Each structure stands twice: as C-alpha cells, then as structure tokens.
Amino acid sequence: MINKLISKIQKTNAPIVVGLDPMMKFVPEHIQKAAFAEYGETLEGAAEAIWQYNKGIVDAIYDLVPAVKPQIAMYEQFGIPGLIAFKKTVDYCKEKDLVVIGDVKRGDIGSTSEAYAVGHLGKVQVGSKSYYGFDEDFATVNPYLGSDGINPFTKVCKEESKGIFVLVKTSNPSSGEFQDRIIEGKPLYEHMGEQVAKWGAACMPETGRYSYVGAVVGATYPEQGKLLRKVMPNTFILVPGYGAQGGKGADLVHFFNEDGLGAIINSSRGIIAAYQQEQYASFGGAGYADASRAAVIDMQKDIAQALASR
Amino acid sequence: MINKLISKIQKTNAPIVVGLDPMMKFVPEHIQKAAFAEYGETLEGAAEAIWQYNKGIVDAIYDLVPAVKPQIAMYEQFGIPGLIAFKKTVDYCKEKDLVVIGDVKRGDIGSTSEAYAVGHLGKVQVGSKSYYGFDEDFATVNPYLGSDGINPFTKVCKEESKGIFVLVKTSNPSSGEFQDRIIEGKPLYEHMGEQVAKWGAACMPETGRYSYVGAVVGATYPEQGKLLRKVMPNTFILVPGYGAQGGKGADLVHFFNEDGLGAIINSSRGIIAAYQQEQYASFGGAGYADASRAAVIDMQKDIAQALASR
Numbered sequence: 290m291i292n293k294l295i296s297k298i299q300k301t302n303a304p305i306v307v308g309l310d311p312m313m314k315f316v317p318e319h320i321q322k323a324a325f326a327e328y329g330e331t332l333e334g335a336a337e338a339i340w341q342y343n344k345g346i347v348d349a350i351y352d353l354v355p356a357v358k359p360q361i362a363m364y365e366q367f368g369i370p371g372l373i374a375f376k377k378t379v380d381y382c383k384e385k386d387l388v389v390i391g392d393v394k395r396g397d398i399g400s401t402s403e404a405y406a407v408g409h410l411g412k413v414q415v416g417s418k419s420y421y422g423f424d425e426d427f428a429t430v431n432p433y434l435g436s437d438g439i440n441p442f443t444k445v446c447k448e449e450s451k452g453i454f455v456l457v458k459t460s461n462p463s464s465g466e467f468q469d470r471i472i473e474g475k476p477l478y479e480h481m482g483e484q485v486a487k488w489g490a491a492c493m494p495e496t497g498r499y500s501y502v503g504a505v506v507g508a509t510y511p512e513q514g515k516l517l518r519k520v521m522p523n524t525f526i527l528v529p530g531y532g533a534q535g536g537k538g539a540d541l542v543h544f545f546n547e548d549g550l551g552a553i554i555n556s557s558r559g560i561i562a563a564y565q566q567e568q569y570a571s572f573g574g575a576g577y578a579d580a581s582r583a584a585v586i587d588m589q590k591d592i593a594q595a596l597a598s599r
Numbered sequence: 600m601i602n603k604l605i606s607k608i609q610k611t612n613a614p615i616v617v618g619l620d621p622m623m624k625f626v627p628e629h630i631q632k633a634a635f636a637e638y639g640e641t642l643e644g645a646a647e648a649i650w651q652y653n654k655g656i657v658d659a660i661y662d663l664v665p666a667v668k669p670q671i672a673m674y675e676q677f678g679i680p681g682l683i684a685f686k687k688t689v690d691y692c693k694e695k696d697l698v699v700i701g702d703v704k705r706g707d708i709g710s711t712s713e714a715y716a717v718g719h720l721g722k723v724q725v726g727s728k729s730y731y732g733f734d735e736d737f738a739t740v741n742p743y744l745g746s747d748g749i750n751p752f753t754k755v756c757k758e759e760s761k762g763i764f765v766l767v768k769t770s771n772p773s774s775g776e777f778q779d780r781i782i783e784g785k786p787l788y789e790h791m792g793e794q795v796a797k798w799g800a801a802c803m804p805e806t807g808r809y810s811y812v813g814a815v816v817g818a819t820y821p822e823q824g825k826l827l828r829k830v831m832p833n834t835f836i837l838v839p840g841y842g843a844q845g846g847k848g849a850d851l852v853h854f855f856n857e858d859g860l861g862a863i864i865n866s867s868r869g870i871i872a873a874y875q876q877e878q879y880a881s882f883g884g885a886g887y888a889d890a891s892r893a894a895v896i897d898m899q900k901d902i903a904q905a906l907a908s909r
Contacts, residue, residue: 312710313724321726330726362711366718367725368732372682396741397704398771400622401672408676414623415677416631416640422678431706433743433766435773456743461708463745470790472780477787480780 290426290451291501291525292494294388295550297355303589304545306390306527307350307581308557309378310360311339315562317574320345336370339363342577343378346561347385349578353585356388358527358555379425389425390527394456396431396438403441410453411445427452429505429527432481436488443492443502452501455488457481457517460507460530478506478513482520489524499525499551508541508554515543518551526552531588532559538588538595545596554592560584600736600761601811601835602804604698605860607665613899614855616700616837617660617891618867619688620670621649625872627884630655646680649673652887653688656871657695659888663895666698668837668865689735700837701735704766706748713751720763721755737762739815739837742791746798753802753812762811765798767791767827770817770840788816788823792830799834809835809861818851818864825853828861836862841898842869848898848905855906864902870894 298304313321313335321338328334347357359382364375382389395405407413408422430442430453442453458468458478468478482504489500500523506514508530518526528544531537531554544552563569563584564577572580608614623631623645631648638644657667669692674685692699705715717723718732740752740763752763768778768788778788792814799810810833816824818840828836838854841847841864854862873879873894874887882890 310711312714325726330728332723332725332730332732335723335725360707360711360714362705362707362714362718366714366723366732368718368723368730369679369683369686371718371732373679376679394707394741395672395704397670397672398769398774401620401670404622404670404672404676408672408678408681413642413645413676413678415642415645416635418640420642420678422642422676422681431704431741431743433741433777434769434771435776435778437771437773459708459744461744461747463747464708466745466794467743467787467791468745470782470787472782472787477777477780477782481777484776 290388291499292497294355294553295497295499297388298550298553301353301355302593303354304553304592305354305585305588306356306358306553306555307346307354307560307585308358308360308392308529308555309343309346309561310363310557311342311561312363313338315558315565316342317564317577319574332367332370335367336374340374340377344381345578346581347382347387349582350560350585351385351387353582353589354387356390356553357382358390358392360392360557376423379423388427390427390429390454391423391425392429394429394431396434398434398437399441402438403445406442406445410442410451411449427454427503429454429456431456432484439488443488446492446501452503454503454505454527455485457485457504458506458510458513460509464507479516479520482517485524486521489521498523498548503527505529506544511540511543518543518546522546527555528552529555531556538591541592542595542599549596556588560588600698601809601813602807604665604835604863605807605809607698608860608863611663611665612903613664614863614902615664615895615898616666616668616863616865617656617664617870617895618668618670618702618839618865619653619656619871620673620867621652621871622673623648625868625875626652627874627887629884642677642680645677646684650684650687654691655888656891657692657697659892660895661695661697663892663899664697666700666863667692668700668702670702670867686733689733698737699735700737700739700764701733702739704739704741706741706744708744708747709751712748713755716752716755720752720761721759737764737813739764739766741766742794749798753798756802756811762813764813764815764837765795767795767814768816768820768823770819774817789826789830792827795834796831799831808833808858813837815839816854821850821853828853828856832856837865838862839865841866848901851902852905852909859906866898870898
C-alpha cells in the first residue's frame with residue numbers, strides 16, 4: 290500500500306492528503322437542512338449531514354490527490370450513527386481509488402492492539418469466516434506503550450499489505466511537554482524517530498525505498514522535521530498542520546528526501562472548509578465542494594513551487 | 600463520579616474493576632452457537648455472542664464490584680456491529696448501577712480530543728439538541744500529545760461530573776522502552792505522574808480527597824507503583840495486570856494510600872474467562888458466569904487480605 294500511495298503521489302504530482310474531519314460548523318446550511326428534514330436533529334441527522342458533506346468534497350477532489358485522512362474522532366462523537374458515516378466515507382473513498390489513512394491514533398498492548406489492528410486494517414475471524422471491520426489502508430498509531438503496541442499492527446500490515454504512521458512529533462503547541470524532553474542528550478521525539486526507523490527496517494515492501502511503517506511529524510515544527518528526515522531516511526512522513534495550524538509550503542521542503550518523495554502533507558479545514566475562508570468566500574456554501582477543489586489546486590502549487598525552488 | 604466510584608468501593612469492600620474484554624475464544628460454545636444460529640457467522644453474530652456473554656457475567660457479578668471496564672478494541676474489531684455491542688454493554692452496566700470505565704485510550708489534540716471527550720463522556724450538539732454518544736463514566740486517555748490532549752477531556756469531565764485515567768506506566772513488558780527513559784534524573788513515567796498530579800489538582804470534586812483525573816499504573820510494576828503513589832497522593836490509580844498478567848494482591852498494597860483507598864485493581868480474563876482456568880474448570884462453559892462470580896470473590900479476598908496484613 291505504501292507503493293500505491295507513492296505511485297499515486299507521482300501521478301497526481303501532489304504529496305497531499307485531505308483530512309476529512311467534518312465538524313458540524315463546516316457543513317453548509319443546505320446540507321444540514323436537508324439531513325435534518327429527513328432524520329430530525331438527531332445523531333442520524335448529523336451523520337447524514339457529514340456523510341453528504343464528505344461525499345461532495347470527495348467527488349470534487351478525488352482526481353487531484355492520492356489520499357484522504359478521515360479523523361475518526363469527528364465521527365465517533367456522534368456515536369454509532371457517526372461511525373456508520375465513517376465507514377461509508379472510507380468505503381466511498383476506496384471506491385474512488387483514494388488511499389485511505391484512518392486517523393485513529395489507536396495504541397494499546399498485545400491482544401488489544403491486535404484487535405485494533407484487525408478492526409481497522411485486517412480481517413476478524415468469526416467462526417469459519419472472516420470480515421473486515423473498517424478496512425482503511427493505513428492507520429495512525431500512538432507509540433507510548435512501546436513495541437508491544439506496534440508489533441500487532443505491523444503483523445497485520447504485513448498480511449494485508451497495509452501500513453501505519455506512528456506519532457513521533459505532533460503538530461500541537463504542547464507536544465513538547467513530553468516529546469521534547471531530553472533523554473541521553475537527545476529529545477524523546479528523536480529517540481522515537483530512531484525506533485520508528487528500526488520498526489520500519491523490518492517492514493519493507495518487496496520493492497521500493499520506503500517502509501510501510503511511517504511517522505507523523507507536525508508541519509509546525511520544521512526544524513525537528515529536518516532532523517527527523519535524516520534520522521528516518523526510509524520512512525514516509527505524514528505531516529499534519531499545513532494551513533490552518535500555520536505550516537506553509539516553504540516550511541515543508543525539509544520533510545522531503547532528495548528524491549522528491551518521503552512526505553505527504555495533510556490539510557483538513559484549509560480544504561474542506563475552504564469556502565469559509567476569505568480567499569474562497571465567493572464560492573459560498575452552495576459551492577463548498579468547488580472551493581475545496583480550488584484550495585487543493587492552490588496547495589498543490591504552493592508545495593510544488595517550494596520543492597522546485599529548494 | 601470519582602466519589603460515586605469511591606463510595607461503591609467502600610460499600611462492596613472491593614477495589615476491583617472487571618475488564619469486559621470479550622475475545623471470541625472466551626465465549627462459551629453454547630453462546631456462540633445460539634448467536635450464530637440466529638445471525639450466521641457474521642459480524643452481527645459475533646456481536647450478539649459477546650453481548651450475551653457480557654450480560655451473563657454482569658448479571659453474576661454486579662452486586663460484588665463497583666465498576667466494569669469494557670475494552671473498546673475488543674468490540675471495534677467487529678466493526679459497527681461490535682460497537683453496537685459495546686454501547687449495549689455500557690448501557691446495561693449503567694442500568695445495573697455499575698461505574699463504567701471506557702478503556703478507549705484515546706488521545707489527540709484540540710478540537711479532535713474534544714470530539715473524543717464529547718463522544719465518550721459528554722453530549723454532542725446537533726442543531727438545537729444534544730446527545731450522548733457512548734456515555735461512559737470514565738475514559739482512559741493517552742498523554743503522549745501533552746496538555747492539548749488532556750484539557751478537552753477535563754473540560755467535559757467538569758461539565759458532566761465524569762473522570763479520566765491517564766496512562767502513566769502501562770503493564771506490558773515493553774512499556775519501559777519510552778516510559779522508563781531517564782529525563783533530568785527521573786524516568787519519564789515519574790514526570791508523567793507529576794504532570795497527572797498537576798492536572799488533577801485543577802480537577803477536584805467539591806468534596807473528597809481524590810481528583811477526577813486518575814492514572815493508569817500496571818500491577819506488574821509494584822516498585823514503580825510505590826513511587827508513583829507518593830508522587831500522586833490525591834490521584835486514584837487504575838491498576839491493570841492482576842492475575843493473567845502476573846500481578847498478585849500482595850504486590851498491590853503499595854498502590855493504596857493509608858486510607859485504604861486510592862487504587863482500583865482491574866482483572867479481565869482472570870474473571871471473565873475464569874471457567875477456562877484449572878481452578879474454576881468444574882463450572883464448565885455452561886457455568887461460566889458463576890465461575891466469574893467465584894473468581895471475583897477470590898480476588899476480593901486476596902486483595903482484602905493483602906491490605907489487612909500490610
């Protein structure tokens with residue numbers, strides 16, 4: 290799956306993943322109204338609204354980008370109906386041949402981590418049959434519990450030709466509280482990066498340079514990104530924090546290797562709620578999907594330009 | 600909710616939480632057969648099996664213990680039907696007046712962490728109405744992302760009188776890979792414990808000694824538990840790893856304060872799959888719930904004895 294992701298990045302010339310993190314305040318009024326008219330102001334109504342909203346965006350951008358990253362929390366908050374909308378979104382994006390990165394940040398130990406891995410990336414056994422639960426292509430994983438949390442995921446990834454992105458240095462302001470603490474002369478995130486490189490070395494696809502164990506490093510920390518790029522030369526880096534969180538194309542060039550690969554930049558609200566920004570306001574709520582398309586095109590140019598002029 | 604948990608611990612004289620982590624291999628054959636007969640060997644069939652299995656256990660033990668801790672991964676692996684079984688289990692346990700600790704180990708940043716908090720502990724807004732998604736009483740939270748991940752949870756806890764348990768030192772063999780690394784002369788878990796104590800100090804209920812921000816410290820690390828007990832004097836500690844993972848009552852006394860409170864010990868398969876152990880094998884699959892009850896009683900005695908003789 291890492292090689293599919295790479296080949297799609299090359300085809301679209303867009304190392305971009307669109308974060309499908311549908312907050313209700315992003316959903317245009319006409320979509321909310323239609324959903325509430327059908328299901329009432331209920332969890333089912335909210336789930337219908339975010340699903341229709343997602344569908345519009347996916348239809349508008351699927352030919353421009355290699356991948357999407359639905360953030361499961363935004364669905365989970367609406368309980369079971371929300372999770373049904375998550376699954377519909379995953380399935381629909383896969384129909385459109387998008388690579389789906391489930392931003393689930395799961396992480397536990399042993400059989401529990403295996404259950405998460407099976408639920409999101411693999412097949413669960415039921416008697417003599419087996420079934421996919423959510424069936425994303427990649428999942429994000431929290432490494433605080435160590436190898437016991439990671440190994441069950443890599444096992445399933447190997448069986449299913451899927452992949453994970455391990456949190457190394459997150460994009461938020463307080464990420465340094467623990468991740469930046471110095472251990473034997475190096476910050477924790479650097480140790481984590483070294484460990485991800487080790488996990489990754491044991492998880493190489495049959496061909497190609499990049500492991501199917503990737504890393505998450507926030508766009509908001511370009512200097513750390515530069516260092517981690519060197520620490521993990523064969524690791525694909527998922528970079529959140531572009532746009533709304535402050536990152537710009539020029540900040541991101543060091544996340545890429547000299548082969549022009551090795552990173553994929555996420556933008557969520559900057560794309561899916563583009564119509565609410567001044568720059569794209571003329572599209573209006575009715576044109577929200579076209580606004581998202583325009584925002585993707587601008588982001589693609591910004592990154593391509595930054596990479597060309599490095 | 601922390602005070603409800605404490606008063607129930609005192610009433611039952613059992614600082615015990617039963618981990619409802621239903622793996623299919625634990626579910627007695629007669630329950631699997633009945634579920635598959637009704638729904639086939641499908642995700643729905645598996646979900647029905649684990650729900651009926653849980654219900655039997657809860658009916659057998661609800662008067663003996665203050666709390667249960669369903670591990671959501673074990674449900675999530677069965678996709679949507681599994682999560683419906685999770686919700687049914689949470690609702691049923693609450694009907695039985697058990698305190699429900701959702702072992703979800705979620706953790707993200709800002710609005711995303713808020714969405715998890717709202718989904719598991721609070722109410723989500725839908726138009727002019729609001730709804731509970733899963734509505735557990737407590738949730739476990741992963742702190743690798745720092746305060747940005749914790750604050751949205753404590754905000755919802757305050758509004759809803761609920762609580763969280765933050766991962767500090769987990770029970771698994773590889774937990775030391777990061778958690779034991781030395782930072783300024785102290786292991787990371789100790790820094791984490793200090794931080795939990797700080798978060799907790801800002802999250803005190805109106806009465807009582809214990810914060811509604813608790814900690815998770817594995818039974819398998821008694822020495823670390825002793826230290827963390829001192830670092831976090833007003834923190835309730837959720838202690839996994841009793842029984843199957845190797846912890847015994849005598850190892851656990853240092854997790855408690857001199858008031859006899861401050862800790863709640865989790866056992867999962869040691870109770871829910873008791874009938875598969877030699878000691879309780881005479882109950883057989885048909886008597887699995889009674890075997891669970893017997894195992895709870897033995898565990899209660901083991902811990903009470905250890906506390907009395909310290």
